[in-house]
Amino acid sequence: MVFSFIVIPLLVAAFLPLVGKFSKKLLPDVLTNAALAFLVFNAILLVKPIFNQGVIVQNLNWLGERVNLQVALDGFNLFMLFTISLVSLCISLFSIDYLEHYGHKSTFYALFLVMIAGMNGLVLVPDLFSVYLFLEVAAVASYALVAFGLGYDELEASFKYLMLSVVASAFALLSITVIFGMTGSLNFQAVAQGLQDLQARLVLGVCVAFFIMGFGLKAALVPFHAWLPDAHPSAPAPISAMLSGLLIKVSGIYALFRIIYSVIGLTPALSQLLMALGTISMVVAALLALGQKDIKRMLAYSSISQVGYIVLGLALGTPLGIAGALFHLFNHAVAKGLLFLNSGSIQHITGTRNLEELGGLGKMVPVTAGTNLVGALSIAGVPPLAGFWSKLIIIMALIQAKQFGYALVAILASILTLWYYLLIQRKAFFGRVAEKWSQVKEAPFWMSAANVVLALVCILVGIFFTPIFKTWISPAAEALARGIQQVLMWGL
Amino acid sequence: MSNLWFLYLFFAALLVFIGLYCLLTMRNLIKLFIAVEVISKGVSLAIVATGAVKNNILLAQSLAITYVVVEVALVATALALIINIYKKNKSLDVRLLSKLKG
Amino acid sequence: MAIQIILLCGLVIFSALAILLKDLIKAALSLAVASLLLGIIFFRLAAPYAAVFEISVVAGLITVLFILTIALTKKGDEVTEARLVKLAFPVFLILFLVIDGLVMKSLLQKIPALPAGPEAGTFGEVLWKQRTFDLVAQVGVILAGVLAVLALFRKKEEDKDE
Incomplete structure (x- = not known):
């Protein structure tokens, strides 16, 4: 049942504040994790039907009346749904212990679930205006979550994030309105067909520019990235993991490329522009990350840089490039989620995130140090971890398409990535134990458990790379590539 | 009626411009949010006018109503944030919000 | 049509007032007037339900929320805006007006009309x-x-x- 991906989180979120009156901690924990575990299970169950049928379109009847609750599920959506459910399950496991000192767990979980419902909805709808709406659902929840600590930095970051993000979505909506005016429809397929008959390339170009501006701001591509290094580090660690791991990808990259691939069509000029944007983000953010003292700020810059890789692969538009980019999207969601959760563990253990003060924690907290190493190496692209394969595929795709310059930059940027991750590892975990950290203890059980699960995913996906690539990534990439083919055949 | 489309979008763009100008230059937090409201007026004018000019008014109307609902949720969240910020530093000046640097 | 253009101009003027007025309460009220005008424009565009929402929710509820916030943050809200901002505003506005007019006309007039035909249903x-x-x-x-x-x-x- 595809529709449950939206309804179940919303229902649970609506009941959580009431439940929170009776049970402050236990019941919200159990309910949230059960709901998310159910979604992961549901996503796994859907693999087989998608494999057999290709696309599922489900219409819901309500009390016998036919209403238009249409969801369309293909390989790409399912892949995104699975990523969202899996990472958010681990994050909510982590929150069980981490949220102890924030209080008001039920409100936190409710907002968390609304955000997940928004992202799932965004992934499932085949309609431009609904894309905007679910974007806004996830965004409103995320403003509150960034400010959840109610400290000075949190509020400031959240306000900046809100201002920029509202402007971004206003531009996306204006562009949607103009497209609606030109074609008289909002459904992806109908719009794509309507645009095919129109001779209005200039207006369409303006619309695309607005889309890139709006969704690029949500995805924090480099000219539009200013809010991210404030907003992501200020949030509580699970929410940083959520924002960096999932929200920028779903509301930025997914929305942008879904619209480009299924509605507008990827022209060579557009492809060049997006590849350039991706490369710039990749390099600039990696250089900025090197100078950071705060672990979470460094991780935030690293997110921008890795988003650059994903955009580069998707903008290339060849099947191999798309597959590599999607695989990197999954790997980055898992590994960056893991690293942000780890930074939360470090903060929980020591009370600081400043790299200069940390040192030699490795002997005291072997689990945190180990999982951190796995996540860092996976993002940096060290074999045999998962991140290596995805970067390799993206670079191979670039070479295959004869884009040698971009391939070279991608390789160089991945060396930079390795450098600053080793910097974190060396400053925080290796070396001499500073006097004041000699008494620290390992993080609580659920926090370590969530980290271990995510680290295991990194390792296992790397080892069983071939079957996973065949069953998960290829159908998703095929679904996307089919979209391009169709739109291209219509002659745009 | 179709040639009127550009007229309405002209005014919508004007509203968006006024809002953006204010967002980029002003310092008062509440002023900044009023600017966001001006932008969203431009957007809802664009939605309804597009529907009216292109014979899709019923659809456009339901979109505009949905947009109003989104606006209310945003306003509530943003004003709650502003009040919280005011409680912390007793001022609405955006220049005091520069502890974090991009 | 002339009435419509007057209404649209009023909308723009009140929106500009909302950002230029120093007193926040007056700014919020002129925003409300702008919403009211927008509601009337909606009504004249045959969108009565959207008009009702615009007037009752945006001009009513949101204005109340704004005024509530302004009242709650009363003390020490004397934020000085840069003088240059207000002086430069008309210049930029006129500049944008010209660009906007030229661009919109040349871009959108070529878009062919959609196949006519009233929408089905209510x-x-x-x-x-x-x-x-x-x-x-x-x-x-x-x-x-x-x-x-x-x-x-x-x-x-x-x-x-x-």
């Missing part, structure tokens, strides 16, 4: 049967807004200091 049917998904999303947005306000105005159970 407004209620369109909202409930065609855009049902939007209603689900609306529930989500409202839930998010309510929870956000709950989260931001909660009492801290214990003080966490960093």
Whole structure:
């Protein structure tokens, strides 16, 4: 049942504040994790039907009346749904212990679930205006979550994030309105067909520019990235993991490329522009990350840089490039989620995130140090971890398409990535134990458990790379590539 | 009626411009949010006018109503944030919000 | 048509006032007037339901929220704006006006009209049967807004200091 991906989180979120009156901690924990575990299970169950049928379109009847609750599920959506459910399950496991000192767990979980419902909805709808709406659902929840600590930095970051993000979505909506005016429809397929008959390339170009501006701001591509290094580090660690791991990808990259691939069509000029944007983000953010003292700020810059890789692969538009980019999207969601959760563990253990003060924690907290190493190496692209394969595929795709310059930059940027991750590892975990950290203890059980699960995913996906690539990534990439083919055949 | 489309979008763009100008230059937090409201007026004018000019008014109307609902949720969240910020530093000046640097 | 253009100009003027006036209460009120004018424009565009929402919710509810916030943040809100900003505004506005007029006319006039033909059904049917998904999303947005306000105005159970 595809529709449950939206309804179940919303229902649970609506009941959580009431439940929170009776049970402050236990019941919200159990309910949230059960709901998310159910979604992961549901996503796994859907693999087989998608494999057999290709696309599922489900219409819901309500009390016998036919209403238009249409969801369309293909390989790409399912892949995104699975990523969202899996990472958010681990994050909510982590929150069980981490949220102890924030209080008001039920409100936190409710907002968390609304955000997940928004992202799932965004992934499932085949309609431009609904894309905007679910974007806004996830965004409103995320403003509150960034400010959840109610400290000075949190509020400031959240306000900046809100201002920029509202402007971004206003531009996306204006562009949607103009497209609606030109074609008289909002459904992806109908719009794509309507645009095919129109001779209005200039207006369409303006619309695309607005889309890139709006969704690029949500995805924090480099000219539009200013809010991210404030907003992501200020949030509580699970929410940083959520924002960096999932929200920028779903509301930025997914929305942008879904619209480009299924509605507008990827022209060579557009492809060049997006590849350039991706490369710039990749390099600039990696250089900025090197100078950071705060672990979470460094991780935030690293997110921008890795988003650059994903955009580069998707903008290339060849099947191999798309597959590599999607695989990197999954790997980055898992590994960056893991690293942000780890930074939360470090903060929980020591009370600081400043790299200069940390040192030699490795002997005291072997689990945190180990999982951190796995996540860092996976993002940096060290074999045999998962991140290596995805970067390799993206670079191979670039070479295959004869884009040698971009391939070279991608390789160089991945060396930079390795450098600053080793910097974190060396400053925080290796070396001499500073006097004041000699008494620290390992993080609580659920926090370590969530980290271990995510680290295991990194390792296992790397080892069983071939079957996973065949069953998960290829159908998703095929679904996307089919979209391009169709739109291209219509002659745009 | 179709040639009127550009007229309405002209005014919508004007509203968006006024809002953006204010967002980029002003310092008062509440002023900044009023600017966001001006932008969203431009957007809802664009939605309804597009529907009216292109014979899709019923659809456009339901979109505009949905947009109003989104606006209310945003306003509530943003004003709650502003009040919280005011409680912390007793001022609405955006220049005091520069502890974090991009 | 002339009435419509007058209304649109009024909308722009009041919006500009809303950002230029120094007194926040007056700014919020001129924003409300702008909403009112927008509502009338909607009504004249044969969108009565959207007009009602615009007037009651945006001109009413949102203005009340703004004034409430302004009242709650009364002390020490003397934020000085740069003088240059207000002086430069008309210049930029006229500049944009010219560009906007030229661009819009040349871009949009070439777009062919859609095949005419009135829409089927009534407004209620369109909202409930065609855009049902939007209603689900609306529930989500409202839930998010309510929870956000709950989260931001909660009492801290214990003080966490960093």
